[in-house]
Amino acid sequence: MKTATTVGISASTLFYMLCGLLGYAAFGNDAPGNYLTGFGFYDPFWLVDIANVCIAIHLLGAYQVIMQPVFGFVENWSRRKWPESRFINKEYAIGYFRINLFRLIWRSTYVILATLVAMMFPFFNAFLALIGSTTFWPLTVYFPIEMYIVQAKIRKNSFRWIWLRALSLVCLLVSCLAAAASIRGLIGSVQTSKLFLSES
Structure with missing residues (x-):
């Protein structure tokens, strides 16, 4: 698990940093939200299609990870609230x-x-950026660092403890700046968007 987490977070961080830094260095504030189609580049079409399929697969998995606890919470609450309800509690077997x-x-x-x-609300990139910026620090940085400090029994105010806390603080600042930028992007998108008309 430790190796998988390290590889996954490192690869994601490297990919996003490269896209963000190189995109900003090359295009400044005019960097598009989608590098494949943001410049009117649709050829080769199969490359864009493969990228879109990969994004859909990625988002389906992420959606399940985020929503399963919400679904479970509502279903458990409903079972406790209405324990006699057949509609809520009865399960029907259909094959397996x-x-x-x-x-x-x-x-x-x-x-x-x-x-x-x-x-x-078609401003997908700005909304996704806001979700990512607000969940990055607590889920990817703060909780894992706090769990590691407790599990490894790192002494308070030791060199390692201070550097782990400093890393957490720096990542919190990055998340706050990203959230502020996302909110600014959302405000701009809300002012210029039309319902059911894609802007990405």
Whole structure:
């Protein structure tokens, strides 16, 4: 797990830093949100299609990781609130599958509504940047560092403890700056966008 986390976070950080730094160095504030199609470059079309498929696969997995706890929370709360309800608690066996009508309807409705909202507000890159900037520090930096400090029993105010806290603080500042930039981008997008008209 430690190796997978190290490789995953390092690769993501390297990729995003290269795109951000090289994109800004090359294009300044005119850097597009999508480097493949931001300049009107659609050939070779298969390259753009492969990139879009990779993005869809990535987002499907990320969506599941983020939403499963939310779905579980609502379903557990509903079971406790209405323990006698057959609609909420009864499961039906269909072959190897176990279907619960409440779970099926609740999750399907949520996904449909989330998709409609995403289509209505087309500033995808700015919104995704805000989500990424607000979740980066706590999930990728703060909690893992705090868990490591406790697990490794690192002495308070030791050299290692200070550097881990300094790393966490620097990443917090980066996240705050990224969130501020994302909010500025969202405000600009809200002022110029039209519903159901893509801007990315």
